[in-house]
Amino acid sequence: MNIIEIHNLVHRFSDGTPGLDGINLTVRKGDFVVIAGANGSGKTTLLKHLNGLLYPDAGTVKVDGFSVKKRPKAARQFVGMVFQDADTQIVGETVYEDVAFGPENLCLPESEIKKRVEAALRSVGLWALRYQRPHLLSGGEKRRLAIAGVLTMKPKVLVFDEPFSNLDYPGIRQVLWQMIRLHKQGHTLIVTTHDLEKVIAHAQRLIIMKDGKLVRDGIPGDLVEELEKFSIRKPYSRGLKGEFISWVN
Amino acid sequence: MGELTNHFFSDKSCWLRRIDVRFKMVFLVFLSLVIIKANFSGLLLLFLTQSLVFLASRISLKKTIKDFRFFFFFLMFIFLAQTLSVSGKNLLFQIHLFSLEIHITQEAVATGALVCFRLFLIVVLGYLFISSTLSSEVKMAVTWFLKPVPLIPENRVATMLSLLMRFLPLILQQAGETAAAQRARGVNNRKNPVYRFMKFTIPMLRRTFLRTNDLILAMEARGYSEKRTIKKLSANKLDWLSLVIVIALSLLVMLAQM
Numbered sequence: 056m057n058i059i060e061i062h063n064l065v066h067r068f069s070d071g072t073p074g075l076d077g078i079n080l081t082v083r084k085g086d087f088v089v090i091a092g093a094n095g096s097g098k099t100t101l102l103k104h105l106n107g108l109l110y111p112d113a114g115t116v117k118v119d120g121f122s123v124k125k126r127p128k129a130a131r132q133f134v135g136m137v138f139q140d141a142d143t144q145i146v147g148e149t150v151y152e153d154v155a156f157g158p159e160n161l162c163l164p165e166s167e168i169k170k171r172v173e174a175a176l177r178s179v180g181l182w183a184l185r186y187q188r189p190h191l192l193s194g195g196e197k198r199r200l201a202i203a204g205v206l207t208m209k210p211k212v213l214v215f216d217e218p219f220s221n222l223d224y225p226g227i228r229q230v231l232w233q234m235i236r237l238h239k240q241g242h243t244l245i246v247t248t249h250d251l252e253k254v255i256a257h258a259q260r261l262i263i264m265k266d267g268k269l270v271r272d273g274i275p276g277d278l279v280e281e282l283e284k285f286s287i288r289k290p291y292s293r294g295l296k297g298e299f300i301s302w303v304n
Numbered sequence: 305m306g307e308l309t310n311h312f313f314s315d316k317s318c319w320l321r322r323i324d325v326r327f328k329m330v331f332l333v334f335l336s337l338v339i340i341k342a343n344f345s346g347l348l349l350l351f352l353t354q355s356l357v358f359l360a361s362r363i364s365l366k367k368t369i370k371d372f373r374f375f376f377f378f379l380m381f382i383f384l385a386q387t388l389s390v391s392g393k394n395l396l397f398q399i400h401l402f403s404l405e406i407h408i409t410q411e412a413v414a415t416g417a418l419v420c421f422r423l424f425l426i427v428v429l430g431y432l433f434i435s436s437t438l439s440s441e442v443k444m445a446v447t448w449f450l451k452p453v454p455l456i457p458e459n460r461v462a463t464m465l466s467l468l469m470r471f472l473p474l475i476l477q478q479a480g481e482t483a484a485a486q487r488a489r490g491v492n493n494r495k496n497p498v499y500r501f502m503k504f505t506i507p508m509l510r511r512t513f514l515r516t517n518d519l520i521l522a523m524e525a526r527g528y529s530e531k532r533t534i535k536k537l538s539a540n541k542l543d544w545l546s547l548v549i550v551i552a553l554s555l556l557v558m559l560a561q562m
């Protein structure tokens with residue numbers, strides 16, 4: 056079943072910059088998709104169409120069979136987005152309040168909010184820090200906080216925009232571990248990055264973007280040799296049988 | 305914002321933190337009025353109670369003293385100004401400064417001390433309040449107090465307050481970072497204040513707008529709208545108990561006056 060269907064998507068920014076140009080993309084339920092591309096290739100712009108932060112100038116974007124443009128609120132609940140910059144995502148005064156922000160917007164009753172917030176914070180290992188101020192968290196913790204904030208809305212699709220930027224090695228592993236766990240639970244994952252090394256071992260599908268277009272779409276192993284052509288660094292650490300090596304073990 | 309709320313408790317285990325914010329606001333207003341009216345023995349009583357509350361809470365003494373450093377200078381200044389300006393009958397001592405002759409009277413010292421004592425107690429009261437309250441709780445309380453007021457849409461006020469609370473720290477942080485970046489590039493060598501003002505304001509505003517935009521997107525992505533769950537405040541035993549104590553204390557202070 057296709058959980059995301061994008062058809063001939065075109066987006067132009069108000070100053071005339073062409074952001075996206077004729078994107079066609081379908082994603083199946085439960086997939087782990089990585090979108091790679093150089094800076095400015097349009098990755099973030101594409102992701103913003105999935106939950107109605109941007110609307111297409113032409114073409115259609117559908118999630119779970121409905122049009123994002125027609126039901127943006129539903130799309131925002133269905134597609135949870137973890138942004139590129141972890142700091143700008145913080146809206147609450149404490150870790151707990153920040154995570155409660157989403158379910159409060161869904162107008163859920165207080166007892167349900169409490170339950171969801173606790174479950175989400177425990178699942179990313181931040182329950183002990185619930186009264187901490189979010190700005191004081193480490194980079195990895197902030198990213199996990201953003202994940203928790205999204206999880207409370209019970210999305211089926213999780214979108215990660217450059218989840219590893221500004222993270223150190225332990226931070227990367229913490230976040231990656233969460234992503235793998237969520238994928239195992241049945242979430243559909245879409246991850247953008249310009250550094251494939253860290254996620255490639257777990258991806259089932261690799262999409263390459265360049266200048267607002269999808270230029271390659273296939274199995275990671277098949278596309279590796281072409282990466283440098285699109286200004287993406289090739290992942291070098293390979294195992295004995297040529298398989299990609301995971302960063303978490 | 306870091307500096308404004310550095311006395312933030314990282315957990316809810318302190319009882320002061322658990323008192324309902326509406327009660328705390330009422331106490332704040334009520335006790336401030338009592339302090340203004342109280343005389344010396346009343347103030348002493350209030351001072352003792354405040355010290356007890358302070359010691360029983362989990363606010364760090366070291367940090368508090370650090371926060372109060374400048375305030376003590378301020379108090380000293382007020383005390384001096386009062387003793388020098390108030391006139392009275394009972395002369396305490398005289399100072400000869402060049403040709404000037406300054407009389408310090410008992411009344412002057414007493415008024416100065418009283419004024420400083422009151423100010424000190426009110427500030428400590430406020431300090432206890434902000435040390436144990438989140439700004440989002442203040443927002444909830446304001447919304448609650450506004451509810452019976454006609455013609456004021458309390459939900460909209462709450463939205464505006466919470467937006468303000470989210471954007472203010474952002475703007476302050478942006479200003480701090482811009483200033484630091486400019487100092488690192490030697491803006492201090494420029495003497496022209498207009499030049500410095502322009503060079504500071506424009507990039508700061510630009511960055512603030514950009515970040516504000518990101519924040520709005522983040523809020524929108526999580527479905528923000530005016531219609532949302534609003535936490536209900538509920539008073540418990542501790543709140544009513546503290547109310548009784550505050551009233552009893554105020555009565556005592558008033559009695560001490562007579």
Ligand SMILES: Nc1ncnc2c1ncn2[C@@H]1O[C@H](COP(=O)(O)OP(=O)(O)OP(=O)(O)O)[C@@H](O)[C@H]1O
Pocket residue numbers: 068069070072073074092093094095096097098099100101139249
């Ligand atoms: N609001 C905007 N107005 C005009 N142009 C924009 C706007 N936002 C993005 N762009 C342009 O659109 C292009 C694609 O941007 P986008 O942020 O999607 O790239 P990206 O692949 O996410 O890059 P990065 O790896 O740096 O995050 C860029 O050339 C960018 O300059």
Ligand SMILES: [Mg+2]
Pocket residue numbers: 098099100139216217
């Ligand atoms: Mg991007």
